[in-house]
Amino acid sequence: MAHDGAARLDAATFATLLVTERGDRVAVQLNRPAVRNAIDAAMVAELHAVCAYLEQTPKVLILSGSPSADGAKGIFASGADIAELxxxxxxxxxxxxxxxxxxxxxxxxxxxxxxxxxxxxGGGAELAYAADFRIGTAALRMGQPETGLGIMAAAGATWRLKELVGEPVAKEILLAGRILTGEDCLRRGLITELVDSAGLLPAAHALADKVAGQDPLAVQTTKRVFHEPREAHPEVDNQAQAELFESPAKFARMQAFLDKRKK
Known part of the structure; x- marks a missing residue:
């Protein structure tokens, strides 16, 4: 079980996830269709195992849900498992x-x-907010029903959602139970692309291809610096750029650009 000399994820060890791995990405499908992919303790533990691997072996992660039998529509995650909750x-x-x-x-x-x-x-939406990119379908229904169940959305929605869609819409979702359609999500910038269900995973892999075409170290550094607090800039940018200016990939990629321009 090796790839280029490195250990890989063993798909057979996962009960709530379907995991496939390529050289530059890992695709994880939430797979509890009987309960609409509700996130339970077992799924949390298995997603932690995926994270532990990707922290040591950085690759793009694609998260998706179970498709229907005919592939016409699927489910990402209906929320946390209410029976456990x-x-x-x-x-x-x-x-x-x-x-x-x-x-x-x-x-x-x-x-x-x-x-x-x-x-x-619920928790399914909050999992999506934690991603760097979100692609959706017209069938997408996204929202936070927690206050109707006597609790709050406490896994990132109260602050990530405000950053993503702005305070007025975030409050409608969090306090009044508004559910966004796929079109709503696109209009509000919560997703960046609207595709049909059959084209959803191909669109995700096409985006992963674009990321994979960049220099991995530059991508990782940019993501890290992007999430630094405002007061850390511009010093954190200068320090990160100083490291990249010395990287072999910088010289190789810039030389390739110059060589191509000469032709």
Missing amino acids: RERRREDALAGINSGLFERIAKLPMPVIAALDGYAL
């Missing part, structure tokens, strides 16, 4: 079970692409 108490909230996982996904070295079809609600 009902039994959680104060200590569980303080442990940050979902928020810790989603923050880890957001901080992965290489970009994360969420391919969204059907329901992306």
Whole structure:
């Protein structure tokens, strides 16, 4: 089980995820279709295992849900598993079970692409917010029903959603239970591309191809610096650029550009 001398993820060890790996990316499909891909403790643990691998072996991550039998429509994730959630108490909230996982996904070295079809609600939506890119379908339904269940969206929605769509719309979603359609998500910038269900994964892989065409170190550095707090700039930019200015890839890529221009 090796690729270019490196260990790879063993797809057979996952019960709630379908995992496929290429040289430059890992595709993870949430796979609990009987409960609309509700995120339970087992899925959280398995996603942590994927993160541990990608922290050591940086690759693009594509997250998607289970397609329907005919491929016409799928489900990303309907939220956290309510049966588990009902039994959680104060200590569980303080442990940050979902928020810790989603923050880890957001901080992965290489970009994360969420391919969204059907329901992306509650924790499923918050998982999508943690991605760097979101692509969706017209069938997408995205929102935060938590206050209707007597809790709040506590795994990133209260701050990531405001950054993504602005305060007025974020409050409609969080406080009034508004559910966004795929068209709404595109109009609000929550997704960057609207495709049909059959074209969703191809579109995600096409975006991964674009990322893979860039220099990996430059991509990782840019992502890290992008998420630094405002007060860290411009010093953090200068330090990061100083490192990249000495990288072999910088010289090789710039020389290739100059050579091509001469032809």
